[in-house]
Amino acid sequence: MRAGRMVSLLLLLQNRGRMSAAKLAAELGVTARTVYRDVEALSAAGVPIYAEPGPSGGYQLMEGYRTRLTGLTEGEAESLFLTGMPEPAAELGLGAQVAAAELKLTAALPTPYRDASMRIRQRFHLDAPGWYRRADPVPHLTVVAEALWRDQVVEVRYRRWSPRPEVVTRRLHPLGLVLKAGVWYLIAARRNQPRTYKVSSIQALRTLPRKAERPDGFELSAFWRAHVESYEEAEETETALVRLSPQGVAALPDVLGPRAARLARRTLTDADEDGWCRATIPLESVPHAAAGLLKLGLDAQALEPAELVAHLTETVRAMATLYPTA
Structure with a gap:
């Protein structure tokens, strides 16, 4: 455990240059006191590491020194496909392995490629969940x-x-x-x-x-x-029957997404005397469909299946208790 951490500390200094004890501690998930002990141990082992005092100071390696301790462990190699996706890696319990693998890969690259990889990391980021949406809890x-x-x-x-x-x-x-x-x-x-x-x-x-x-x-x-x-695309996919106002029809792409909205539009019936149409929408799950329909407010009414109608009814009643009339 400690040996792996010390290698990571060494590679951090090699890849990023001067770093304070606080920054090293944050990267390694330890206390600053642990960083002090690890630095002393590295120095005693002959690694040319020294401290620069002052507000902008920190630890750094002697210029020109490079370690060759860049071999990947089995766990780090297995986690390589998740580099660039820190949140999914953390959900899978592979956050530490991904971070260590990236450090070792970076240390092994020639300087021009290492600089290019850092530029890419600083300029591109993958954020999987949609806007205003947290990832589903996945305890298992x-x-x-x-x-x-x-x-x-x-x-x-x-x-x-x-x-x-x-x-x-x-x-x-x-x-x-x-x-x-x-x-x-x-x-x-x-x-x-x-x-x-x-x-x-x-x-x-x-x-x-x-x-x-x-x-x-x-x-x-x-x-x-x-x-x-x-x-x-398949018409036999589970669907829900809904009634939509003209405003609800217009808002379908924003609620369902462009592709699902096109499928729903194919099923639109002629407008009734109130100007409302009926349509079938894809039903991934009852909670998912209910959340989308609630975004449409008074411009949508679920008709089928019964489970969706019941779910919406219970939700609306519960919401009504939060806003009692005067």
């Missing part, structure tokens, strides 16, 4: 990821919404994890057929002492691409 994500990596079968208690809301128990063979618009999805085989499960809908999970089996020829990226196309 790290266990799912561990079972996936070890090819272990898992048994889950899962909250599903179709054909009706209920909690079911399933034994699954994990095949992959996908992060889509801030939402984690588990791709897992059941009865040898790959299926998609929202990780946030998993209520309980345990791993089983049985090796997971992968269908022949399964490729995660190809499966997900086909799944997205099927979900967005």
